[in-house]
Amino acid sequence: MTFLLVLLSIAILVLLIVWAKLNPFLAFLIASISAGFLLGLPADQIAGSVQKGMGNLLGDLVIVIVMGAMLGKLVAESGAAQQIAGTLMKIFGEKYITWAMSLTGLIVGIPLFYNVGFVLLVPLAFTVAYQYKISAVYVGIPLLAALSVTHGFLPPHPSPAALVAQFEANMGLTLFYGFIIAIPTIIIAGPIFARTLKNIEAKPLKTFQAETKPEEQLPGKENSFFTALLPVFLLVGTTALSLNTPEESPFAKLIGFISNPGIVMLISVLVATYTLGLRRKFSMPQLMDIYTIATKDIAMILLIVAGAGALKQIFTDTGVSQVIAESLQTWDIHPLILAWIITAIIRVCVGSATVAGLTTAGIIAPLVTTMNVDPNLLVLSIGAGSLMFSHFNDAGFWMYKEFFNVSIKDTIKSWSLMETLVAVIGLAGVLILDLFV
Template identity: 80%
Template sequence: MTILLVLLSILILVLLIVWAKINPFLAFLISSICAGFFLGLPAGEIASSIQNGIGSLLGGLVIVIVTGAMLGKLVAESGAAQRIAGSLMNVFGAKYITWAMTLTGVVVGIPLFYSVGFVLLVPLAFTLAYQYKLPAVYVGIPLLAALSVTHGLLPPHPAPAALVGQFQANMGLTLLYGMIITIPTVIIAGPIFAKTLKKISAKPLETFQAEVKPESELPSIANSYLTALLPVFLLIITTVLNLNTSENSVLAPFVNFVSEPSIVMLISILVATFTLGIGRGFKMPKVMDIYTIATKDVAMILLIVAGAGALKQVLTDTGVSLIIAEALSTWQMHPLILAWLIAALIRICVGSATVAGLTTAGIIAPLVSTMNVDPNLLVLAIGTGSVIFSHFNDSGFWLYKEYFNVSVKDTLKTWSLMETIVAVVGLIGVLILDQII
């Protein structure tokens, strides 16, 4: 009955957006209230649950998304994106550009939080699509597939790293096994799947589509790459420092501070202001105008993401994820498949991959001692299940839809299906490794 009520809440959301044509942010608020009443959340707690959901999600994302949009806009306007796009095309050519995007997504996605990687790299995909007249979705999906796989499977991302601790797995082995599974998964969900998407109509945000500049006006290749990927380098450095700094060290608080994605992005945008802005002849008011335009373009995206956070919080506060997980934990099946299935169903119902992964861990952890299963593979099974079929209650769904400016139907056919391919192929990889090791 609980699952049916969750599905009814999601159906209301879909109808409000697709049939009634209501703004997605308002639709999220309405469907969140309905879900609260349907699932028995006390009336006095529904408003606070919605507010907590919006606050908790935006608290971690608003700085990242806004500064990422600013950086992406400046990278586009300065010609750095054009320079990077040209160098990638020279190496890979238009025929293999999806492979270039996949490789970029894997390399950048390992140290980078998904949302940071999205707002930094999607503008690059748009520049390639715009400059070389390629379909935006065809170029972008391989990049996002790689980011999604690294987010769900590989430490130091939050859910996999937390699962390693809960199951007392080995961080190094989990990362090694995860990389083995990542390679075939991103190939199938990325370049191979992208071949079927060339006819998908998309009109990406114009803010990331700067006019083509003469070669003489472009920044150097070194400046372009170093500035655009500065957040990646900073996160790699701070991650290494975190691993090698004692908790009792006087440097620990400082390292923790600068390793926060929001601080990394702030540092990066300040550096970019000079390397791609003032240093390239832009006046400060011109740079600030670029940032203002970028902020306006992502305002509605922030609201839609906030709405998804509200619905996720209501479903979490009503205990839906625990009810589903506890019901499934009594099923008799292979432990890796069981863990994957629990994570997948919670993901579909709640929307958050991180919530799905951590909730599943809480249910499975007490059973690990009775299971004859490698804990490293258990981490990966849950990770793959937690990314399945992103849809209306997932902020990533709306981030993709609004950035690429595609219809809800095409978002389901591209983004949601890609995430499902990742989950299924990833599970197959986990089961094959289970037979080998």
């Protein structure tokens, strides 16, 4: 009966988003309150449980997500993203253009949120396709595969960052494992898969052509790469140091402070404020305006994350999460595969990778303590499942179709299949890595 009530709660969430077209944050709130009543939580405790869940999850994430948005916006506005893309094009040349696009998506996708990265980089792909007279789909899919992988697998993107917080995983290790899985996933779903798409005709609208800056107005190559990748350097570097520093060492506490994801992102934004901002003659008011706009861009993401925290807390306070975890232990299926399946089903039903990942987290969280599963790999397994088969209910599906100006059929053959490849290959990578860690 408990399973049926949980499924009914999730069905309410899915119907509110897909059928009623309700904003996901409102849908989460209504589904959370409904779940509280259905699962027998006293009426006077439901509001408090919702507030506690929202506060607990956002408390860990606000700094990471907001600072990530600020950094990504500055990387875009300063021309650093254009510099990175142009540099990689020159290095790889026409023959390996799809590899250059994949690497561009991976590097620029780390600090940029998916929608921002899409809008920023897809016009660059159109410019490249026009320059070399090749299919825009052939050039664009490797770029989008990389953006999808960073969105689903790598902190500080909202879903993986939230999952790290919920499972009490190590963000540095998750990022390290994520890179190990991301590289082969991008290669197969990007350049290799793109070879089958050369004959898809795309006529990108002129509206979406890139407004490129003159080269003399761009920041330097070293500055662009260093600033965009600084969060990665700090997270991986401090994780490596912490693993090799004795706990009694006087440096251990300092390393622990610096390795905190919020501190990492704060340091990165402050460095970028100088290297891509003040040093390049941006005024402080200009930079603050950029940061304000960036914060507005991700406000809804924060609310969706908060809503997911509310649903998770309802499941926790009613004891349902523990009941589900104990029941799942009797299933003859690997917990990493189970997490992937649940996430994939919700993703196909709802359309949002973030909603799918965070909803699954509320159901699966108790497995971290009751079963022998690595929380870092659980984050990546759910991240992979959250990218499964994007179709009509996903905004990304329609963005791709309209930007590339292709048919529904060709959108499914290219975009939807690419997302499915990322999900399946990502799971395979997680399971292989599970054999060694």
